[in-house]
Amino acid sequence: MGIISIAAVAGLSLRSLIQNIIPPQEVTSSTFPTLTLVNSKTGQPIKTSDLTVNSPEIVVFNYPLQNEPNFLLRLGNSSGQDIAIKSVTVKIPATGQTYTSPGGVGPYKSVVASSAICQHLGCVPPEIHYYPPGTSIPNTGISGSSNHGLIHCNCHGSTYDPINGFSVVTGPTTHPLPSVVLSYDSSSDTYKAVSMVGPTIYGHSSDLSGGSAISGTSTEVVNEGTPST
Template sequence: MIRFKSDKEDKPILDYSNLAFIRKLTRKMRDPQTKFDAKEFVNKGEDYLFNYTNKNVGSVDEKRRKFLKSLIFGIAAAAVVGVIPGLKVLVPPTVTVTSGFPKSLLVDSSGNPIKASQIPVNSPFIVIFEYPMTGEPNFLINLGDSSGKPVEIPSTTVEVPQTGKTYTFPGGVGPNKSIVAYSAICQHLGCTPPYIHFFPPQYVGPSQLAAAEPDQLTAAALLAAKQAKVPALIHCDCHGSTYDPYHGGSVLTGPTVRPLPAVVLEWDSSTDYLYAIGAVGVATYPNGNTGVPTNNPNDDLSSSFGSPVGDKTTVQETENPFSS
């Protein structure tokens, strides 16, 4: 039995049957014919791991599912990775860390700079740009009230429910201080657009309770928005996590226990151009597994997404999820 020491007692984390299971799993992950796809794991989370294990190692019953979940996302992961070297394949590969966040001009698909004054307020379209890594999506949103007028987003303190730690969200930018940017990766299990997206005020109401995926809202999300007095929200249809875009991407409803990391934007009033210059919050899922807020590039520029973006990053209007 492999054990770890807590403050008061030794606790078992890995019996010999599970040890044999892990050894078989890691062999399969390393085998070129059954190689584990880290990017798929980042995108799909535990579902990919369960399907991979079921296909290559054996049936995954409820007991095994709980073991795998605790192994990856709980305290056991930190203990066991050190005990079993092969288990490190579960951790996404890293890239070379650069010194500091890149300052990236936001441009359109033709390479022309995005002008802040031309970004529609409360747009239902999913608008994405990559930062600080290639392949790492972020929402670009011009927030407004229920009448469509831009709303100034002040700096605010954001709490991480996972740890109780806090950090400062710098607020909105642009001519009305209403433009914000948040990670488009749900901090629960890593779902990405269109399953997680912005719900403008016109789509935050009882009619969304019966809407089809990915536009369905839960009663808990509607209640949380009402209690927080916010007209719009960011919601993930995978498991129901909801975030407040008016208050730093803070958590409105679980199961997530971490806010959406925010991209720090800079607005040049002389040109109306927008720049991404940094990030705040817990490092983007699944890298910030400690739940401790950071603005350290060493945390946010170490991931499986790709390489750091350069001095430009392209903004793309991908789809209107409410149009179907």
């Protein structure tokens, strides 16, 4: 199974680690760090082959501050084939404002990332997690046939659509999940987090305040375990 993915199937107990390596730099109120995603099992930067399409295992990485979990997903259809994620206009229901999502990266344009903190009241994995295409989401009325791959929070029922910029599908949330902007180097098949777009991360006045900056040469990121249902 891929090192970086998120869970939708109960009973999984694998615990993996990712390391995020950044060049020494100070995170300021106007500067996002550049974070290279590294497979901790190999000690090497994440490759596309490390990411399984729609994989049912929760792993998150911290960005842009410490203790700021994010999802990394390689999205696909119900047949497990990569789908290219387009940049779209995303609406913030609370304000009516819109912004443009970054779209997918990687050789198939299928890899995306977002904050893993629910925008309603701040729940984190495993309470909020990804349901792959074809799986029913409990207590929502969303059946397998109507689910093309959604993120759902079991705390209070908020649902988000990663295919469409992590936009709001169902409340009570009134804000989409902030997207992490990823860069992809095709020559080395590696991924970096470089900034964020969308509403402010839940619980902060800005994405670069209200927490501890990522510093030093590396940071561990821990698999958050089996989702609650």
